Amino acid sequence: MQIENVQILNGKKILLGVCSSISVYKSADLCSRLVKLGAEVVVMMTENATKLISPRVFQTLSRNQTYVSMWVDVNTWKPEHVSLADWADMFLVAPATANTIGNFANGLAPDMMSSTFLATAAKVLIAPAMNVNMFENPAVQANIETLRSRGVDFVEPESGMLACGVEGKGRFPEPEAIICAMTKVFGA
Numbered sequence: 001m002q003i004e005n006v007q008i009l010n011g012k013k014i015l016l017g018v019c020s021s022i023s024v025y026k027s028a029d030l031c032s033r034l035v036k037l038g039a040e041v042v043v044m045m046t047e048n049a050t051k052l053i054s055p056r057v058f059q060t061l062s063r064n065q066t067y068v069s070m071w072v073d074v075n076t077w078k079p080e081h082v083s084l085a086d087w088a089d090m091f092l093v094a095p096a097t098a099n100t101i102g103n104f105a106n107g108l109a110p111d112m113m114s115s116t117f118l119a120t121a122a123k124v125l126i127a128p129a130m131n132v133n134m135f136e137n138p139a140v141q142a143n144i145e146t147l148r149s150r151g152v153d154f155v156e157p158e159s160g161m162l163a164c165g166v167e168g169k170g171r172f173p174e175p176e177a178i179i180c181a182m183t184k185v186f187g188a
Helices: 024-036 055-062 080-087 098-106 112-119 132-136 138-149 175-185
Strands: 013-018 040-045 090-096 123-128 158-161 167-171
Touching (some): 013 055, 013 080, 013 112, 024 040, 024 055, 024 090, 040 112, 080 112, 090 112, 090 175, 098 123, 098 138, 123 138, 123 175, 132 138, 132 167
Parallel strands (some): 090 123
Antiparallel strands (some): 158 167
16 A cells, blocks of 8 residues: 655654554554654553553553553643643544443543543544454444544454454554555645
8 A cells, every 4th residue: 555645644743542452463563653654652552452462562662651541640730641632633543442432432431541532632533443243233333423423533444354253344454554544634
């Protein structure tokens, strides 16, 4: 895939949200590519995502602190979920789970990621990754449509063999497809 106008990402502040999908390892590659394109990347992970991949991987690749919980000591008076929401030019959630999409669509804030979503005025791009039945579930589709109606952009998951052994739509998009979508959201 030829990605055009990637220079638009140079200097952009990207808050990369990482959820607990088995495809989380592809987010590490995505993070690395964004840094190489000149974006400043800060990673935020759900607690469950840390059970699949270490925050240190993202800290090393992004060269920035990785955030997981709102309940750690903070260095400033401003809570991190608010300061990160204000800092970002784009909040990219990749991979996004059905749970996180549901929290976002319904205004729920049980964790740092969904609290940050509610606090941000940045562009939001979501790349879902999940089992085909989960992705096609009417509740998940309704949540996606709700978010789209509120101006949230999505990168469609790909079709193919899923980690669960089932064939269908739900595969994490390739990093090139996500980067291409990012350039479109930024107007390139």
